[in-house]
Amino acid sequence: MRYATSADIPEIVAMLADDPLGAARESTDDPKPYLAAFERIAADPHQHLMVAVRPEDPDTVVGTLQLSVIHGLSRRGASRALIEAVRVHAAQRGAGLGGEMIGWAVAEARRQGCAVVQLTSDATRVDAHRFYERLGFEASHLGFKMMLDG
Numbered sequence: 120m121r122y123a124t125s126a127d128i129p130e131i132v133a134m135l136a137d138d139p140l141g142a143a144r145e146s147t148d149d150p151k152p153y154l155a156a157f158e159r160i161a162a163d164p165h166q167h168l169m170v171a172v173r174p175e176d177p178d179t180v181v182g183t184l185q186l187s188v189i190h191g192l193s194r195r196g197a198s199r200a201l202i203e204a205v206r207v208h209a210a211q212r213g214a215g216l217g218g219e220m221i222g223w224a225v226a227e228a229r230r231q232g233c234a235v236v237q238l239t240s241d242a243t244r245v246d247a248h249r250f251y252e253r254l255g256f257e258a259s260h261l262g263f264k265m266m267l268d269g
Contacts, residue, residue, distance in 0.1 A: 134206035200228035
């Protein structure tokens with residue numbers, strides 16, 4: 120795992136777009152909004168946009184995730200980590216890379232003093248739910264969202 124660079128953005132976006140849900144909401148045609156988002160993420164020390172690479176080829180991105188550390192008052196002022204946008208390149212799926220990536224994120228959350236690691240997964244991603252449960256995550260909450268204009 121290494122921190123993503125702006126040069127990694129096309130590969131990250133391609134992975135985000137490489138499934139039925141992502142294909143409907145991502146666009147590989149215009150990198151500008153993704154590069155602007157990358158700049159905001161890179162400027163925030165609590166955001167960790169990571170890529171998985173092959174040790175023999177550190178320029179080839181084979182997976183990605185974003186780890187956000189959120190400081191709060193609940194749980195006696197505990198920090199929590201949020202794992203988002205977990206993707207493994209289609210050619211690498213089934214080989215254990217996703218588990219290694221989540222293992223890295225959990226270890227990093229611990230290292231940063233987080234008391235909880237949480238993530239969300241779209242209700243339609245049943246295979247992903249089984250994957251996260253195998254890794255020790257518990258389906259403990261019902262999530263809600265509201266899409267905002269703009």
